[in-house]
Amino acid sequence: MSLLQVNHLTLKFGGITSVNDLSFEIPEGIIMSVIGPNGAGKTSLFNMITGFYKPTSGEILFDGESLVGRKPSLITQKGIARTFQNLRLFPNLSVLENVMSGMHSKTSQGVFGALFRTRAQKQEENLIRSVAGKCIDFVGISQYTHRLAKNLPYGIQRHVEIARALATQPKLLLLDEPAAGLNHGEKLELIELIRRIRQEFRLTIVLIEHDMGLVNQVSEHILVLNYGQKIAEGTPAEVLNNPLVVEAYLGKEEDDEQSA
Numbered sequence: 432m433s434l435l436q437v438n439h440l441t442l443k444f445g446g447i448t449s450v451n452d453l454s455f456e457i458p459e460g461i462i463m464s465v466i467g468p469n470g471a472g473k474t475s476l477f478n479m480i481t482g483f484y485k486p487t488s489g490e491i492l493f494d495g496e497s498l499v500g501r502k503p504s505l506i507t508q509k510g511i512a513r514t515f516q517n518l519r520l521f522p523n524l525s526v527l528e529n530v531m532s533g534m535h536s537k538t539s540q541g542v543f544g545a546l547f548r549t550r551a552q553k554q555e556e557n558l559i560r561s562v563a564g565k566c567i568d569f570v571g572i573s574q575y576t577h578r579l580a581k582n583l584p585y586g587i588q589r590h591v592e593i594a595r596a597l598a599t600q601p602k603l604l605l606l607d608e609p610a611a612g613l614n615h616g617e618k619l620e621l622i623e624l625i626r627r628i629r630q631e632f633r634l635t636i637v638l639i640e641h642d643m644g645l646v647n648q649v650s651e652h653i654l655v656l657n658y659g660q661k662i663a664e665g666t667p668a669e670v671l672n673n674p675l676v677v678e679a680y681l682g683k684e685e686d687d688e689q690s691a
């Protein structure tokens with residue numbers, strides 16, 4: 432069964448059509464990649480799924496329910512979490528505080544609770560702290576728990592973003608260029624981490640990625656966009672041998688593949 436279904440999705444910015452009549456499905460439990468040249472519409476697609484952009488037309492169904500017009504916080508509550516291409520951590524907060532910050536949309540206590548720290552609020556905060564700690568541990572960065580985000584190496588900051596997304600306990604995890612800026616060893620660790628996340632949390636994972644070596648190793652399904660449109664879809668073997676894909680994208684990325 433499909434966890435997410437996209438039907439005839441279009442996004443326009445004035446004269447620019449960033450996503451053009453796009454339809455596809457994400458089967459539950461899969462690790463899938465969205466690839467395509469710069470400006471192909473990949474991040475715009477993530478932004479529509481997570482409620483940051485409102486589609487010009489079309490439909491997005493998550494577990495059969497429409498997401499169009501919903502706020503990002505509600506979409507997080509429904510079970511979709513993401514990381515960002517450009518990291519969006521709070522630089523002056525600790526790793527723990529950053530990961531806990533991702534969970535506020537799941538909490539039930541309102542202004543009264545926040546002001547007077549009721550017993551329920553304290554219990555809830557303890558629970559959040561404990562879940563956040565487990566996620567930090569799971570991604571393998573517990574030694575950095577109390578360090579400020581701004582003082583951490585880039586690769587560790589990327590792990591903090593993933594821990595923050597996991598802490599919201601999603602069903603669908605969207606990773607926007609998770610390997611960007613990572614060295615070869617860190618990329619291998621990332622592949623391992625993505626597989627462990629799927630196995631341990633039984634998640635569906637979709638990544639946008641330019642690193643063809645990583646895409647090829649980790650993906651069970653690939654969707655290829657070019658100028659906002661789907662030009663190919665299938666297994667890595669099917670997609671990576673498709674002449675349209677080679678022409679649109681892979682030819683340009685051969686160097687990256689060799690360096691991965």
Ligand SMILES: Nc1ncnc2c1ncn2[C@@H]1O[C@H](COP(=O)(O)OP(=O)(O)OP(=O)(O)O)[C@@H](O)[C@H]1O
Pocket residue numbers: 444447448449467468469470471472473474475476516
């Ligand atoms: N907020 C915006 N305002 C205007 N145009 C936008 C906006 N966001 C995206 N676009 C345009 O939509 C098109 C698709 O951009 P998008 O960032 O989705 O591509 P992408 O495939 O993620 O590219 P990259 O691989 O470089 O990140 C581009 O032409 C971009 O300039």
